[in-house]
Amino acid sequence: MSTITSSSTTTGRERLGLRLALAGGALLLVSGLLSWSFEPIFGDISIRLWPVSLQVFAMLIGLTAVALALSPTVLRRALGWVHAGPGLWALGIGATAYTALSLAAIAVEAGGLINANEGAWIALVGALLLLGGGWMVRDRPRAPEAFSAQGPATVEIVTIVAICALALAAAAYALGRDDAWVFVLFLLTLGVIGTALARAEVFEWLGGAAGRHQHVLTLGAFAAAFLFPFTQDGSEINMSIATLVLIFAATAIGLNIVVGLAGLLDLGYIAFLGAGAYVGAIFSGSVSSSIGWTPPFLVTALMGGLFAALLGLIVGSPTLRVSGDYLAIVTLAFGEIFRLAMFNLDGNNGPDLTNGPNGITAIPNLSILGFDFGESHTIAGVELSRAANYYLFMLFITALIVLIFARLNNSRIGRGWVAIREDERAAEAMGVNVFGLKLLAFAGGAFLAGVAGTVKAHYDTSVTPDQYQFLESAFLLAAVVLGGMGTIAGVILGAVVLKLMPEKLRFFSEYRLLLFGLLLVIMMRFRPEGLVANKRRQLELHDDDQDRAAQTDRSPQTKEALQ
Structure with a gap:
């Protein structure tokens, strides 16, 4: 051309x-x-x-x-x-x-x-x-x-x-x-x-x-x-950070369905990641687990995702009839309820499932088709450490999650979610099943987080209630908003920034979170639509872009150039 x-x-x-x-x-x-x-x-x-x-x-x-x-x-x-x-x-x-x-x-x-x-x-x-x-x-x-x-x-x-x-x-x-x-x-x-x-x-x-x-x-x-991994020369520390970034990114993509597509503010999303992690830990064969059955990991991952989706349905059914600030408060409460429930399932205050505040420890490494993720392997002359093994496996899972998100986004269901986000009453008037699609968003996003949680349990080798606090939900939400709501590349980039920056700013000691917060404030001031902006959202947040687009449509130079 x-x-x-x-x-x-x-x-x-x-x-x-x-x-x-x-x-x-x-x-x-x-x-x-x-x-x-x-x-x-x-x-x-x-x-x-x-x-x-x-x-x-x-x-x-x-x-x-x-x-x-x-x-x-x-x-x-x-x-x-x-x-x-x-x-x-x-x-x-x-x-x-x-x-x-x-x-x-x-x-x-x-x-x-x-x-x-x-x-x-x-x-x-x-x-x-x-x-x-x-x-x-x-x-x-x-x-x-x-x-x-x-x-x-x-x-x-x-x-x-x-x-x-x-x-x-x-x-x-x-x-x-x-x-x-x-x-x-x-x-x-x-x-x-x-x-x-x-x-x-x-x-x-x-x-x-x-x-x-x-x-x-x-x-x-x-x-x-x-x-x-082949560029890191066997560095376990760097690959550990990269693996945590991928787990965080996969979870954030699930939240992107709820927040970015359906427009539902969820402040307790970390509970779904925790639900998958606890399922993965309980059925891992750990000595701290009260259940002795150890199914194949594929079965465990599906169980973790389905259990998280079930929690999404249980929470969503009564709470999705409210919206806005009220929905945010309810989901925030759910996140705290989940954490406290894991404290109480210790055999004294409830069933013996989670070992209470001590959590489930000594979780063994994954072993799929004879491949032990806990051992180092040499491929093409490069030694891949334990963290690199989990990184590559998590990369495969992230690719599947990205594929699911992309298919949903481009489907009739995705268009229904966007319609609800833009104007719920107008969508309902046009025949969109608002409540059903909201519930599906909650359950679908929770399922993806649950699957990521099962991998996280094996990688961390332990699961405790303190790992799933409100601050983690806030970071997930920040990754979606900072990266660009409704986009795939934006959320992944946001997750990379939010996980990498605090790790590499540790030399600032107690000031690192302050500096990190200032960077986020500056980012939201000058690019509120996110690092990778959705076109519709970019026009909503920048009036000058709307004026420019209107002028472009009317511009005689544009008509002349296109001819």
């Missing part, structure tokens, strides 16, 4: 701004090849022509700036459309913040700014030039082609595959960082580049490309996730 050319012309001021931004990006690229400090810190940034850590991050920002500055004449031909002005402005702000924070890190670790070398100062000059150039082009009119631009199919497919590979590399790099400053500056770099690309509306183009090549995106994403 031929690309669409912009109808707007570039003024002298804008040309100057693009040149300044290009010069700033070039200086950032050059700074990465120079020495940043006299001291060998942050992977030894004192060496010239051998960029590491902070130097590489500056070069990535510079490369993005060069690409956006050249976009009106170069990238437009390849991608079909790029809107550089707001992206360069956001990138200039972010680059200035990054270089200032880098200088602060050097001052703290090396004993003062006197130990900062020429590379850091050239990076600061480049960032300021980029900031000035971005300010000059920040108001460049938006082109209506953004909503219909389409590049060559080969370029789109290669871009999708490259993004999957970059995501794999970024995840592996982030988990491998032990230095506090390097990890924070790496996150800042990703945030700066991501914000700039979002403001440049590159993600608009990527969203369209992903929609046109969904199978390529799905296969690429799961291929990258499958290859992740």
